[in-house]
Amino acid sequence: MKAYLGVDVGSVSTNVVIINDQLEVLANLYLRTNGRPIETIKKGLKEVVNKLDSDIEIAGAGTTGSGRYLAGVMIGADVIKNEITAHAVAASSMVPGVQTVLEIGGQDSKIIILRNGIVTDFAMNTVCAAGTGSFLDQQAARLNIPISDFGSLALKSKNKIRIAGRCTVFAESDMIHKQQMGHSIPDIINGLCEALVRNYLNNVGKSKEILPPVVFQGGVAANVGIKAAFERELGLPVIVPKYFNVMGALGAAQLAKEETVKTGRTKFKGFAITNLPYYTSSFECDGCSNACEIVEIFEEGKVIGRWGNRCPKWDLVES
Amino acid sequence: MRKVTFPHMGHSYIAFKMLMEDMGNEVILPPRPSKKTLDLGVKYAPEFACLPYKILLGTYLQTAEMGMDTIVTSGGAGPCRAGHYAHLHKAILHDLGYNVDLVCFEAPKKHPIDFYRKVQKLNSAKLSVLSIIEAIKRGWHKLKALDHMEKLSHKIRPRELKRGTTSKVYKMTQLWLDEARTHKEIEEAEAEGIKAFNNIPQDPNREVLKVGLVGEIYVLLEPASNLEIEETLGHMGVEVERSMFLTGWTRDNLGKGTEELISVTDAAKPYLPELIGGHGRDTIGHTVLYAKRKFDGVIQLAPFTCIPEIVARTILPKVSIIHDIPVLTFFLDEQTGKAGMVTRLEAFVDLLRRKKQNTKLNQAAALS
Structure with missing residues (x-):
């Protein structure tokens, strides 16, 4: 049976999805990247292949996320797409007619506006990490609460507490202040959820027309506290799709299907690559004053990809 | 000395x-x-x-x-x-x-x-005063020729068959112009440059998008400060038109203002009737003009913390809706990592391509 592979290598998580011709999810996987994308990609592919029936043949592969180029050359991707397009594609297929996608991941948050199935506008956070998953992670660790319980605790809140949400530094000192005043943990966590949502809508969502259906995806969508805060703030129901945390990979797999239907063949190297040795190295080019930091990735000792060059000097000759 | x-x-x-x-x-x-x-x-x-x-x-x-x-x-x-x-x-x-x-x-x-x-x-x-005027004229001539070469690079790069050819030719033409010291030599170097650009093998069938670049003058003019956005867009099949060149800016500030500047101020008037410093008003005005000229999109470049551009940025969403033109803003600072910018540019270009295809389909449907 034909299937399509999607890999989303993000700063915090690496996700792998396999879909069939009908765009049904056969297998999905959510792993922590832990700063080691190469090992995580290999591990993800190894685990996902165990979940599949033996008659499955990968007819196309796509990558997305900030590590998409690395993943792309490693697995032999047919399509390497930015995460905005990938997320929009996945959301449209999971929730037909979707007009707004709220996506909050580990290091970035974005809003995508669609009309008639087409992306008409988008925004990504630029210089601020307040309102992303990493900050929630950090605060959960500080309060010694598993991140998975964070959202449900917020729902237990009885009193409204206002936490400053513009900046993680302000938010953290505000939370500590409220905690030392004796406010309860659920109230503080709920205050934080509301602060995050406020910051997101004022920053990323600024001047965007948010129309229903609204889909909320990305790792943070697991947090029911944030979902509830969005619904209160927007006055609209917010849909969290079933595969909310692997939507990027899902979109990449769908795009790979579109691409290979066009080209009629796949560049996917096969799951055997999980046994190949990969390593990267970097150097500073001294060709000009740019002093580009060039990164190379090696497969079995052979360079398969290079990044960081601003001129074509280090481009690999495409075969 | x-x-x-x-x-x-x-x-x-x-x-x-x-x-x-x-x-x-x-x-x-x-x-x-x-x-x-x-x-x-x-x-x-x-x-x-x-x-x-x-x-x-x-x-x-x-x-x-x-x-x-x-x-x-x-x-x-x-x-x-x-x-x-x-x-x-x-x-x-x-x-x-x-x-x-x-x-x-x-x-x-x-x-x-x-x-x-x-x-x-x-x-x-x-x-002598006359010789100084003569020297300034020569410098001006050279600057105009240099701007001309850059404009050609914007036009041809998205259409080049082999990636990187245009950038190479552009560099070469700069060397030629650098060596030219008289009006005659500058003229010759410019003519040679035009020839070299026209000799670049191009793909006539490529669908090229047109994007206008607006924003603060330094980050617009110095590629090292904007992560070479023009080159990056060119390689994505986008022809850029920059709203600012040093020759244009100097003319605006020396004399009574070029016709172009006056129309930019006019175009910005319904949104921003005042000069707010820097190039905030130009950013708005040029966006309106690009929309009227049926460009596919506009990109605003601004230094982080630049007040005139922040003001313009908060007005642009309205301009974008009224004139139906997608706008993307980049605030530039110390970061040298290009990945974030490339992600946004790719998504923006995807958006523009889909929008263009859709408009074409709708037009075809309306005709039939």
Whole structure:
């Protein structure tokens, strides 16, 4: 049976999805990247292949996320797409007619506006990490609460507490202040959820027309506290799709299907690559004053990809 | 002999170099802004200053190491803090023990005597007034030719068959123009350049998108400060038209204003009737004009913390809706990681392509 592979290598998580011709999810996987994308990609592919029936043949592969180029050359991707397009594609297929996608991941948050199935506008956070998953992670660790319980605790809140949400530094000192005043943990966590949502809508969502259906995806969508805060703030129901945390990979797999239907063949190297040795190295080019930091990735000792060059000097000759 | 330097702003240094040398000065060529430039600038500049300020300070520190003793730059009209920058640069350089002289030109129309004095200060060769005018004319000629080459690179890069050919040719034409010292030589170099660009093998069938670039002057003109956005877009199959060139800006600030400037101000009027400093009003006006000329999209480039551009940024969503033109903003700062920008550009280009296809489909449907 034909299937399509999607890999989303993000700063915090690496996700792998396999879909069939009908765009049904056969297998999905959510792993922590832990700063080691190469090992995580290999591990993800190894685990996902165990979940599949033996008659499955990968007819196309796509990558997305900030590590998409690395993943792309490693697995032999047919399509390497930015995460905005990938997320929009996945959301449209999971929730037909979707007009707004709220996506909050580990290091970035974005809003995508669609009309008639087409992306008409988008925004990504630029210089601020307040309102992303990493900050929630950090605060959960500080309060010694598993991140998975964070959202449900917020729902237990009885009193409204206002936490400053513009900046993680302000938010953290505000939370500590409220905690030392004796406010309860659920109230503080709920205050934080509301602060995050406020910051997101004022920053990323600024001047965007948010129309229903609204889909909320990305790792943070697991947090029911944030979902509830969005619904209160927007006055609209917010849909969290079933595969909310692997939507990027899902979109990449769908795009790979579109691409290979066009080209009629796949560049996917096969799951055997999980046994190949990969390593990267970097150097500073001294060709000009740019002093580009060039990164190379090696497969079995052979360079398969290079990044960081601003001129074509280090481009690999495409075969 | 005076050892002069000036800001590195795109290719303009090639023309300034000739002008300064013709007036009898030794030129300490400002290096292309690099990580080292930025490191120096960030270290000695006030934290809240903007990227152009830090790059310029870094440039002056690098050239001061090379023996530079005179900075030639321009002040600024209108309420943007860049007008004070040159003087603050000088103060910081003096504090660091570099006793450099500053020649900061203000608009000659408002300050004619000051302008004349400053020109004489740089007239190390003791040229006659006529010869100085002649030298300025030559520099101007060269600057126009350089801008012409850059415009050709914007047009041809998205259509080139082999990636990178245009950038190579563009570099070559800059070398030719650098060597040209007389009007005749400049003319010849320009003609050769046009020929070289036209000889680049192009794909006539490629669907090329048109995007207008608007924003603050320094980050628009210096590719090292905007992560070479024009080249990146060109390689994505996008023809860019930049709203600002040094020749255009100088004309606007020297004389009564070009027709173009007047129409930009007019176009911005319903949204921003005031000059708010910097290029905030131009950003709005040019966006309107690009939309009227049926461009596919507009990209705004702004230094982080730049007030005029922040004001423009908050107005742009409205312009974008009313004129049905997608707008993307980049705030630029010290970050050299290009990945974030490339992600956004890719998504933006995807959006523009889909929008264009859809418009075409709708038009076809309406006709049938």
